Amino acid sequence: MTASTTPTATAPAAGPTPVGVRVVGWLAAAGTLPYLAIKLDWLTGGTLGVREPGVLADPTIVVANWVTFALDLVVVALALALTHRVGDRLPPWLVLLPTWVGTGFLVPMVVAVLPGTLALLATGGLGGTWFEPWLQPVVYGGFAWQGVFLSAALAAHAGRRWSHLVAAAHPLPEVLPLLRVLTAGGVTMAAASAALHLVVGLSAGSAVALGVEATSAALALAGACGVVALVRGRPAARWAAVAAAWTGSAAMFSWGLYTVVVRMAADGFSTHGAAAAGTAQVTGLLGGFALAVAGMLALAREG
Structure with missing residues (x-):
């Protein structure tokens, strides 16, 4: 017997998943429509918003728009895989890795980014040179919608496929x-x-910014x-520990990776909040990855 360092798939039960679970998947996929429509407009020469x-x-x-358009299509595929039996037959890493990154990016949208954006919109503080004020709330609202329903789809998928791992009480001695x-x-x-x-x-100097940053700290x-x-x-x-470990590590990693790539490509952290903001994201990126691997090892079972 050898130690498995990734969750092992159980045999999928016969028959389709419950209707309610499949509806959750379709609702998660529907949340991509505003973003996909806007990106498709831009990629075909439109200037919506x-x-x-x-x-x-x-x-x-242009390249960034193609990449983000493709990533939202990945969300559609994940949502349907998590809520249909075909997803139970996929290798665990093919389901878990992109879903971990995706929920890490989307959950903060639900609890911090969208509320902060709506607060700025309501107070007239949501401005910008390039985009119309309505664009951010629409895009972030779609992301938040995806975050809610993709998380629900993941919970249903994990519950039926890996509940035996979560129920185990102790990590394997050889990985300690x-x-x-x-x-x-x-x-x-x-x-x-x-x-x-x-x-x-x-x-x-902003209550909204403080709220967003405090949420990142809490995660x-x-x-x-x-x-x-x-x-x-x-x-x-x-289950509460798994949910906290998953969401917190994913949020750190996903937002850390996104922010580091974007800022290094644009200005190398040379703008407002340079040192502290940049270091917060880099440490989050590294810490999120380390915690994710640790969580995986803590759940590893003989098999």
């Missing part, structure tokens, strides 16, 4: 040395990221606490 049409002709923007190192590093990075997010929020700490609970092998509230 754009005040400066010349921006869309930039080769970098590596598990402790990864957990310590991930927790340290998460704590640093959380502190830096709070520094950025407090220095921004980082939740991810750390969830992984620590899994490593300690406490049987109580295992």
